[in-house]
């Protein structure tokens with residue numbers, strides 16, 4: 001397979017399942033570091049540039065959980081590929097001046113994450129801290145790193161972007177000039193056809209953690225299904241759409257506060273890689289996207305050759321990691337009704353950001369004549385599957401909101417769940433968490449109501 005590594009076109013016969021981090025270090029690229037090998041620390045970040053609409057779009061990705069097959073025909077940039085000949089770039093310079101570096105182990109990852117932000121983002125509308133939410137530094141302290149990021153941001157925001165951000169960075173000598181040739185080189189690279197039989201890989205963030213690998217990967221993004229679209233009645237989310245695309249989707253944010261809700265899912269690099277399809281098919285009882293879309297009463301579309309079928313998402317889960325999914329069948333899309341509803345998503349994790357949930361829950365409903373209509377309540381981490389709480393949802397239908405009604409809904413929900421003791425908490429604690437999250441939904445959705453819960 002072929003790719004561009006920094007300024008060189010490279011051909012390799014390594015397996016498409018080989019982890020990019022291990023590949024890069026094997027061929028002597030030492031600027032990319034190994035910390036956790038789980039996607040948690042950001043030491044291994046690389047920039048991946050992909051041709052989209054006749055321009056190259058770069059994003060920072062965790063190379064430790066990125067199989068080589070996902071970067072075929074793309075531009076891979078390590079810290080070596082960002083270095084200028086005679087000076088530091090503005091991010092490196094600011095980190096140096098602000099004391100943002102001690103041992104330096106995390107530094108290439110921070111530089112890559114910040115450069116990804118400067119190469120793409122709308123500097124006025126996006127908080128820079130989001131760009132480095134997937135980076136951990138064990139010795140410097142984050143204040144100096146953030147200060148450096150803000151100084152670099154002030155410098156770069158004065159550039160004239162009229163010919164595009166990347167051209168502006170090259171002209172200011174903030175990016176090496178070879179970046180201007182990448183678009184032509186990417187157009188010339190031919191990629192190999194996908195296998196017919198094998199394991200579906202979407203983002204690979206579940207499949208490739210901890211050096212896990214798969215035989216005969218079939219990369220779903222290359223087959224399409226990574227878009228969000230709508231018709232008169234539904235919004236469709238392609239199964240290979242990544243979580244950041246979903247979080248920032250105009251279609252979804254017109255209906256709900258999706259940008260805020262899904263900011264609690266992992267970090268920016270993981271959100272840009274992980275997909276909704278992977279979240280659903282992985283069937284983790286605490287999958288955030290699954291819990292979110294269960295509460296929106298989503299339907300899913302499945303395809304196997306010529307055969308297509310549609311079912312409710314809640315009917316897809318049959319037991320712990322047991323799904324109504326045939327061998328070789330692909331989840332093609334999820335869809336929700338195109339209607340405004342009140343929606344609350346709550347998640348308790350050991351850390352506020354960058355962590356999987358101990359318990360998560362979502363609730364959607366409408367209010368008509370002061371009564372609750374079409375309530376759908378879901379919860380994760382409280383049973384063997386992502387749970388749709390059928391009885392509590394039915395109980396809420398047509399009720400007027402009161403403290404008693406909410407308490408009774410929480411009591412019924414408690415009879416539907418079967419949490420277990422594990423590292424994320426005792427069964428008793430998880431029961432208590434779910435009760436509090438149900439209360440939190442109502443406090444969030446109806447702050448004006450006086451409720452004593």
Ligand SMILES: Cc1cc2nc3c(=O)[nH]c(=O)nc-3n(C[C@H](O)[C@H](O)[C@H](O)COP(=O)(O)OP(=O)(O)OC[C@H]3O[C@@H](n4cnc5c(N)ncnc54)[C@H](O)[C@@H]3O)c2cc1C
Nearest residue numbers: 039202203204205206207266274275277278279281288331
């Ligand atoms: C550091 C880190 C942080 C994380 N934080 C969170 C978090 O906060 N919340 C959360 O919910 N999850 C989190 N995860 C888990 C993971 O990112 C999500 O579950 C993600 O949505 C999985 O999607 P993927 O595309 O990477 O799946 P993959 O790893 O590509 O696939 C997962 C499974 O689904 C199958 N599959 C994928 N797509 C399809 C399809 N369309 N049809 C049929 N089968 C398919 C694959 O064969 C595989 O069995 C985290 C993971 C990491 C590494």
Ligand code: FES
Nearest residue numbers: 035036037042064
């Ligand atoms: S090594 Fe820690 S995120 Fe990759």
Ligand code: FES
Nearest residue numbers: 102104106137138
């Ligand atoms: S400078 Fe040492 S880990 Fe960040």
